[in-house]
Amino acid sequence: MKRRWIPILVVFALAALPKAAFACSVCFDPRDKNRAAFVLTTMLLTFFPLGMVGGMGVWLRKRFHKVEQEGEEETPPRVG
C-alpha cells in the first residue's frame, strides 16, 4: 500500500525541482505595464470563448423552452 504513494511523491518532487523560466515575460517582466498587459490578455483569451459558448448555450436553452411552451399552448386539448 505504501508503495502506491512513491510515484505521486516523485511527481511532486520533480514539479518542485525546475527553476522558474526567466524567459517567460508574463512572469518576470520588470515593467508593470507590460506584465499587466500579459495578464489582461491572458484573461481575455481564456474567459472570452467560455463566455461566448456559455452565452450561446443559455440563449439556445431559453429559445427551446419558449418554443416548447408555445407548442403546448397551440396543442388542442384531448376530447373523450
Next chain:
Amino acid sequence: MSSGSATLTLEPRPAPRGHRKAVPDGVVAMLLFVFAEAMLFAGMISAFIVVRSAAAGQMWPPYGQPRLPFERTAINTSALLVSAVVLIVAQLAFRRSHERARIPLLITILLGAFFVGFQGMEWVALLRQGLTLQSSSYGSFFYLIVGTHAVHAVAALGGLVWAWTQLLRRRLTQSAFATVQVFWYFVVIVWPVIYLKVYLS
C-alpha cells in the same frame, strides 16, 4: 401488367403538428462562424496590446509615425452604429410586410458602403503620410486589424446586398435575413472595440 406491380413513392415526412425550429440552422451556423472570428480579433487585439505595452520608451505611436485620425473615424463609427439601428428597424418592418423593409435595408447598405469607402480614403491618406505595413509594428498591426475588419465588412455588406435583391424579388425568408443580420451585427460590435483599442490608445 399493372395489377401485380407496386410503385414506391418517396415523399418527405411531414413535420409533426406544432413543430417549429427554435433557431434557424443558418443562424446557428453563422453564430459559430462569428465566434471563431471573434477569437481571431481577440487574438490580434491582445497581441497589439502586448506590443504597445512593450514599446521602446513607452512611446506610442512610435517616433516618425503619424497619429491615427480618431476624430474623423468617429464619424465613420457613428455611421456604422446607426446602420445597426436601422437594420433593427428593417427587421421589425420585415415582420409586418416585405415592402416596408426595403427602405431601411437600403439605408443600412448605404451606411455600410459609406463606412467601407471612408475607411479606404483614410488608408490612402495614411499611406501618403508614411504609415505602411513595413514602416513599424504600429503600421503592421493597424493594417492587419483594421484590414481584417474591412474584409468582414465587405463580406457582410455583400450579404446585405444579396438580402436586398432577394427582398425585391419577394424571395427573402426570415431565416436567411436573420443569418445575414447576425454577420452585420458582428461587424458593428467588433468595430467600437477596435476603435477604442487601436485608435484611441
